[in-house]
Amino acid sequence: MIALVQIEGLRIVARGEDGAEFPIVHDVSLSVAAGEVLALIGESGSGKTTIALAMLGYARAGCRIAAGAITVAGQRLDGLGEPALRALRGRTVAYVAQSAAAAFNPALPIMAQVIEPALIHGVMTRPAAEAKARALFAKLALPDPDHVGDRYPHQVSGGQLQRLMAAMALMTDPALVIFDEPTTALDVTTQIEVLMAFKAVVRDLGTTAVYVSHDLPVVAQIADRIVVLRHGAVQEEGTTQAILHAPAHEYSQALVAAAAPRAPAPPVDLPALDVGEPPLLELRQVVAGYGRVDGDGLPATRIVDAIDLKILRGQVVGVIGESGCGKSTLARVVAGLHPPASGYVNLCGVPLSGAVATRTRDQLRRIQLVFQSADTALNPANSVAQALGRPLTFFHGLRGRALRAEVARLLDLVRLPAALAERLPGELSGGQKQRVNLARALAARPELLLCDEVTSALDPVVAEQVLDLLIELRRELGLAYMFITHDLNIVRAIADEVIVLKGGQIVEQAPGAALSAPPHHPYTELLMASVPSLRCGWLEDAAAVIGTRAARR
């Protein structure tokens, strides 16, 4: 095989705040054969996107390609000037970004943007380009391929926009297409449609592609060969089969283990209920939403619609559904951030008022909220000690030495070294931030934790560790969780009971263990099929489930 892409001894450096340069990619060598799909996989900060961008001759602001030879389709990219690189980009090498929504100009119709690379490089006339674009739309299984180009970016869905971006990249028949986490921002079910479209088009056109992702099961569906990266260096390289079934390197093994379905949670004995003791949290016919309120006192747009739910002391209830199903709003209602339009929220039999301002401090203390993104959930200007200290002072009046001791205890509880207390959030890794986020909620000594997608923004191996921590904390502290996620694998591992939400309504409610056995509501079935699985052929099976659902509609 002739290597289409050849990278030798690539070294990329970044400039720190103090002006000193430090390497972020060390001595990476790899090659991609013509017609091959190579996956670059690794956690955030592993240098996977940096390496992929280097194949465009591009280094992000503050970074520099310091050494190494990059050859794409027989042309050396390193040392080329900007004009020469511009002639190459979008023609020889094309790029599909993670967020198509941010990559399209909202003020121009889609067709004008999709054919732009062909016109800029002068490879086609406008009518020919438009005809080719329509053919590509059809190949990418876009609905109404003849007219979708007339629409504006906000008039199509996120999954469709991602496919349109792929069409843009393929316009000029580039020698190499770089897919940079193209499905990471999508819902699980949408991800399957997009992946199927990508796979088909790459196969039919014989495109050479580099696929960047942190998600091993996704990569396994589309890549011929996988390069495992960590800390800017290649850890292991091999065919997809070899990496999946016989990972040699320790880190590859951890990746494979993290992607494997987790064993169902061993049952936890709930604390015995006293006679007549009400559930810790009880929701009765809760309705919440936005917009004009009608004659019955119900809002025009109901995001949460007539939900009944009980969480017992120490119980973990998983809430699953796709984005927009109302699961986060449900947590906000319980936390008092979104007053319900009707219905009751009871804490230990006592009705809670709808808004934070009118709840007692003790009620606020007993329910704590943990957000998905620790990046925005921690104030970047406050140190870890300040973040953890505030709830301790606020709820328990701790100060001085007692406060410091408690902060240290909390850090220990979430398995972080005490030395981290004086750091700012910007100096922590993603996993550490999420642990601090968790510790802040625990500082209040709550009885119920509302966990909103707490592991979704983390790298798989780190997410796995945080999940283990949550399970341990539950045992140690007897906490109850409302565990909100789109990932059935996680719910299976932690929840005693599972609720499936769709359009703000509960479509299925079952004990966690029962999830592995049918029968299910068709929507639950769909969600289960959509969870990426390591085996080859999962994608086709999942697409089949989606297909039957679409046919049924």
Added chain:
Amino acid sequence: MSISLAPRRPRRFAISCIVGAVLVLFWIGVAAIGPLFAPHDVGAVVDLDVFSPASRAFPLGTDYLGRDMLSRVLSAARYTVAIAFVATTLAAGAGVLLGLAAAAGGWLDLLLSRVFDTIIAIPSLMLGLVVIASLGASIPVLIGTLALIYTPGAFRTARALALNVNALDFVTVARARGERLPYIVVREILPNVCGPLLADFGLRFVFVVLLLSGLSFLGLGVQPPYADLGALVRENIAGLGFGAWAVLFPALAIASLTIGVNLVIDALPKRGRA
């Protein structure tokens, strides 16, 4: 193509900070004790020649009436530095506090935004004219008027910056914990908008100096024979045609003062979001 550029940036950064600090300290020193060293009375006509160049007797020359420029600059610096600093601080303080509180939303935001929109709609020089003409020209009225004119701008900037921070999860967490508005504004939001607000302070300081000179020109600012730096430029502007020194020195003084303030602010350690 090696790392030779690396250490240069921080040093240049430090120099601009030192230059700024020296300039600001110099002008504060002049404002505090400068008039004590004035060789002549501010209003006294001491030279028969007008617009005379620098000489041993008059180190900065004389103005359009033959008054000693050194004495006038020393006195004017005191007025400009004091009035501009106090007025800008008042405007920024009030505007930022109200802006941050308004960003939390609700009726307060509605009320404050409309009130400040109304103030902004009135041309600032006219607003100053009306207020000072009705209350009489005195230093406290002057400071209050300048602060009033520049508060809406500070309010809008602070509100816009705070709206972005307000939407972040850590503010929601604080709200869910039951924190009151003052804590959320001062502890959660303010530290994350400090950098841009300080830069805004520097710009506003320059505007206040200019508006002050405008008001003085109309006879509503510092009352003759005293003058502020801007007024010194304006009253001697006729000398520009003969290359009179009398225009040059107050202009240089304004430039070095405002540049100094902005250099110091640029060099302050930036906290908050990267």
